[in-house]
Amino acid sequence: MNSRPPTLDEVAQRAGVSTGTVSRVINNAKHVSKKSREAVERAIAELGYVPNKTARSLATQQRGAIALAISSDDPALFANQFFAEVITGVNAIVEETDLELMLVLAASERGRARFARILRSRSADGVMLLALKENDPLSIMAEQSGVPVVHGGRSLDRTPQWYVDADNRGGARLATEHLLSLGRTRIGTITGELNTHAGVARYLGFREALALSGLSDERVAHGDFSEASGMAGMKTLLDDHPDLDAVFVASDAMAAGALGVLRDHGRAVPEDVAVVGFNDIVTARYTQPALTTVHQPIEALGREMTRMLLRLINNEQVTSLILPTELVVRDSA
Known part of the structure; x- marks a missing residue:
């Protein structure tokens, strides 16, 4: 038999829960599942844990x-x-x-x-x-x-x-279909990180929409969702595809960077190049011009x-x- 009384941590370890959960069981608090409560009560009985006044005071302050x-x-x-x-x-x-x-x-x-x-x-x-x-x-x-x-x-x-x-793939398809509905045929994209599900899904949605329209999906630059990568990606697209007339950008932050580059290169938006972003963050309303984008409920x-x-x-x-x-x-x- 142990020479010292068991601690709150030992009860938590035996029960397989956090010390905060043990504290809430001791103090009859809410937000404790029946399974967790039973596990704690069983651990207390097995270990012979008896909270004294000091321990109860500490436990009362301890939250999950x-x-x-x-x-x-x-x-x-x-x-x-x-x-x-x-x-x-x-x-x-x-x-x-x-x-x-x-x-x-x-x-x-x-x-x-x-x-x-x-x-x-x-x-x-x-x-x-x-x-x-x-x-x-x-x-x-x-x-x-x-x-x-x-x-x-x-x-x-x-x-x-x-x-x-969020429906990243469907949203990207919506964005690209909108550009197609405007009569744009030389559409590029600046992707997000392609080691993320969101980045890949948005790229696939863009490609699907173009494939269904029989258009090329070769106008591609890669970014990492940051404004700086949007600037770099837009410069790459303009260098490689000067005939570009629209771009789907996989995040609003990147789109903000892209808008600045287009402005610096004398390309009017949307007259020369139409731009659609993704996310609908607050600043999308205040870019120049205000950004058409895909809203996801963040x-x-x-x-x-x-x-x-x-x-x-x-x-x-x-x-x-x-x-x-x-x-x-x-x-x-």
């Missing part, structure tokens, strides 16, 4: 947590409107609970090590993953941990069990990811979601 892990270590990430809107959506749902939100940038070796510690210590009751690349180690780490995992988007190499995504993506994770934590049935996209016509096309 969920983690949002982003496969990026770019300091500029927080200036990226896409991620800012996703986090806003996530936080809106978290604020309705007694859970804490942990944000982890986990693309670097140090970030991945921190994420591994969170999983290993069960500091989080569940995890959301965002911006995964092909063969991203975060997905494997999270799924092997045994904690509930929801993906924001899908991976190229495998479809996760639970995810929330805040809703964050909210639905969080709702799905909370249902998984509570052992409820969930179904993966693909959110619809729609074309928003402004002045650029």
Whole structure:
């Protein structure tokens, strides 16, 4: 028999839950599933854990947590409107609970090590993953941990069990079909990162629309969703295809960069070159000219990811979601 009383951490380890969950069971808090509550009660009985007044006081202050892990270590990430809107959506749902939100940038070796510690210590009751690349180690780490995992988007190499995504392929097809409806026939694209599902899906949607119209899809430049890569991609397209009359750009940030290059090269938009972006971030309304783009519900993506994770934590049935996209016509096309 142990010479010392068991700790809260030992109860959590025996029950296979976080210490926050143990705390909430002790204090009869909400947001604890029947399965987790029973596991904690069983662990308490097996270990003979008896919380004293001090332990109860500490436990009362201890709240459960969920983690949002982003496969990026770019300091500029927080200036990226896409991620800012996703986090806003996530936080809106978290604020309705007694859970804490942990944000982890986990693309670097140090970030991945921190994420591994969170999983290993069960500091989080569940995890959301965002911006995964092909063969991203975060997905494997999270799924092997045994904690509930929801993906924001899908991976190229495998479809996760639970995810929330937007109809990237259909949205790109809509954008390209709109350019075709304007009578444009020399249409190019600036792709996003092609080691991401979103990047590939948007490229495929562009190609499908052109193939159905019998037009060439050879006017292609590659970007990484950033404004700088949109500038570089637009310069490449103008150099290689000076007869270009339209371009579908796989993100609004890249499209903003492309508009600047077209302006510098004396190409009027949309008269000479029509431009369509993707995402419908706030700045799309204020570019010169205002950007025609594909709207995806970014805040809703964050909210639905969080709702799905909370249902998984509570052992409820969930179904993966693909959110619809729609074309928003402004002045650029």
